[in-house]
Amino acid sequence: MNKKRTIYNIAKELDLAPGTISKVINNTGNVSDSTRKRVLAYIKKVGYVPNNSARMLKSKRTYTVGIVFTEESDVGLEHSFFSSILQHFKTFVEVQGYELSFIVKKLGQHELSYYEWCMNKRVDGVYIVVGNYDDKGLYELVESSIPAVSTDMLLPKLHTVISDNDQGVKLIFDYIKEELKLKNIAYISGPKSSKAFNERVDAYHKYTQEYQLNQTSEVIYADSFGFTSGYNAVYKLLKKPEQKPELIMVASDDIALGVLKGLSDMHIKVPEDIQVVGFDDIAFSKHFTPSLTTIRQDRKLLGQTAARLLIELMDNPNKDVSEIVKLPVELVIRESTRKK
């Protein structure tokens, strides 16, 4: 059977001291080239691998980053947009030797705050993939001295990487004005609880004014994040037929796809009767009929940038000025819009 290997018995078998083994493993201190090679070879041969717990107990670094992934009603990992970002974050940090560990509020019987959990596990940093502004525990966590980044929330002392929502909306307006040459538009937003959605609504108001377009109605707020809420929202929007817009901007693709379906059920042709633009470019947007014109967020870049930022923070925790990185977005033109 595989006997338990420690630097101790390895040292004995090699006729060396435990400390020496440790040194070669960590590339630290002085050790002669010959013994280093000898130890390395032996370690590889017997397949020794250091005990993480012991290492973590001794040194301060755990090479673990805690993940906050707020889940609403069992969705969570299932949310393709955020899991995609997390996936890219994950592959990036793993190459640098970090691991992911989900922060969980109750560990067995104990009920822990985020902060307590992090202290307990001694994570080196925290990544808030998706958070909730109502969650008090998040504030405590962010206020602490633990390095933290997010791709979702904007909070003082929190480093955040987000898409440039203003630019995205502007891209749409440029397109409407210069290519589509439309005048009457409407907007369906997601819930007000999301910062990103709010930024987009604000930009929408700003640019309708700036570009002198006509809002056919008040902004409609979908009551959730998904397909069905979009479906309902577009019915609400078009209740009064005289106000029919030429184009509907929608806060996210998930919602926009529901809008498309609703329009189809109302026998309103897209893009002939009404055109639709989304935001995000989720995987399904290009497969839907009609395929959806949208603003593409670079999920890979989002995840990687967050990863890079966090690693930098963990390496030198002194720089504690909050920083907001805005990433450029891109207009993807598909079938749901068309020049007249």
Added chain:
Amino acid sequence: MNKKRTIYNIAKELDLAPGTISKVINNTGNVSDSTRKRVLAYIKKVGYVPNNSARMLKSKRTYTVGIVFTEESDVGLEHSFFSSILQHFKTFVEVQGYELSFIVKKLGQHELSYYEWCMNKRVDGVYIVVGNYDDKGLYELVESSIPAVSTDMLLPKLHTVISDNDQGVKLIFDYIKEELKLKNIAYISGPKSSKAFNERVDAYHKYTQEYQLNQTSEVIYADSFGFTSGYNAVYKLLKKPEQKPELIMVASDDIALGVLKGLSDMHIKVPEDIQVVGFDDIAFSKHFTPSLTTIRQDRKLLGQTAARLLIELMDNPNKDVSEIVKLPVELVIRESTRKK
């Protein structure tokens, strides 16, 4: 500042011995009710929480389960079917006090096998969410004495929870025969590398014979798991127009949605000209136009059952007979099929 709390200084402040504190935390050994209460109260007051590394170092249990989530080309967490199962698994084990940790092949500079990683981290068990039969490391892991379950692979010594594919296919045939009263059918499978796909093809062959239906052509194998491969596959299937089936069974919804799109592009009406049945019931199947008739896999039950099984295994590692749990599936009828 938050001073670092250990059972040591807590003991001192309470005028007790460290060991005593440990006992009340772990509900072990004998300790008088009064001191137990006193300690508990104090702990809660100062928000003490035990250091995991130390605890893990000392005791054998780590209360961590390693996750194998094989990713092909950066998809991974983004795959809604598997992330959904993982999500349910996660919530279940977390309630029991376990945490998830993704197994990663290279930890920093070192390149580790799954097994080495698990020994290193001393995980209590392993959950293979999605694995690859070509991956030799998986065999080594499964052969070891570490408790392991999967919702994807079938391997000797591995405990597996899967949907009953045979039953699912039979459900479709019953429906075809008794409700739809169709005769000519065809099948589009996913890649042969997947066990689940193979089981479904086998069942398809078995039941076409048993129910005396007519296969209009050989089984077509999509060359990947996604939408596009389904799109291509249906073109290949219908290359020769005289062989048009009345109904196409597809190995998965992801692929089936592509089939639907392909059919639409060929101006073939669903369900009027050809009917389509999928497998899985992914979130989008009910939103597509036409919505997809399919076999629903109970992802929540899959995740939870895997979780329950693994926990049982970790609690008593002696029972090492491999076990396969088959979960029932359900036919969901939507627009892509219709009685004539």
Added chain:
DNA sequence: TTGTATGCGTTATCAG
């Protein structure tokens, strides 16, 4: 350059 000793925060085994 190499070996030794100590501590990291727990748990567990003994005595008291």
Added chain:
DNA sequence: CTGATAACGCATACAA
């Protein structure tokens, strides 16, 4: 019932 004390496996300052 409670208090010392020895591991757990490693890192590190210090001595050799």
